[in-house]
Amino acid sequence: MVNQLRIEVRLPEGHWSGDVSRSRPEAVLRIEETMPLGRGRGTARLSSSTNLIAELELHSGVDEVRDLGDNRYEVDIAPGGGGYIKPIREVGVIPHSPFEVRDGWVDWMIECAADKSRELVQLLREEEIPYRVISTRSTGARMLTSRQRVVFDSAMNEGYWDSPRRITLSALAELLGVSKSTLSVQLHKIEGVVLNSFADDVRRNSP
Helix, strand or coil: CEEEEEEEEECCCCCHHHHHHHHCCCCCEEEEEEEEEECCEEEEEEEECCCCHHHHHHCCCEEEEEEEECCEEEEEECCCCCCCCHHHHHHCCCCCCCEEEECCEEEEEEEEEHHHHHHHHHHHHHCCCCEEEEEEEECCCCCCCHHHHHHHHHHHHHCCCCCCCCCCHHHHHHHHCCCHHHHHHHHHHHHHHHHHHCHHHHHHCCC
């Protein structure tokens, strides 16, 4: 079974992106691509919501900065300047790119076996690295049944959830060849599955 783990981790002092984002807490660093080169070195391509050229050039963990324009940069990371943290390397998982760093916290999405997810969280706890599990989801299990998928696609395509609604419940039921009450129950179940699956994202991205 494959798990999709979304986790925020506090990057340690000395990590170039953690330190730069802490020095400019209003900034959002979007790490578009990163390439570890061994011995703590590497390269990274990033963009930012604000100009960070001075902070990047001054950080001891960055050997060289290339300004690509429009607040986009390519950096050469010095030995020990910061790459994937030790628990990530030990478990052997690779976070999806791109990912964001804000005020010292990196937001990673990781797909791995369930036991790897548990091992990563355990190592973070043992290393006393602050973390927040945002969501976990099994990608091996189907979210909807085949019939629910048909109803979902029809409702989406016909604009049932649009505002204003483009099709009534009665008209959608007639299109699908079911009673209005049966369709109402099916839609309620579908809405529950979808809302429960994305509840953590809704809470995180809402005031």
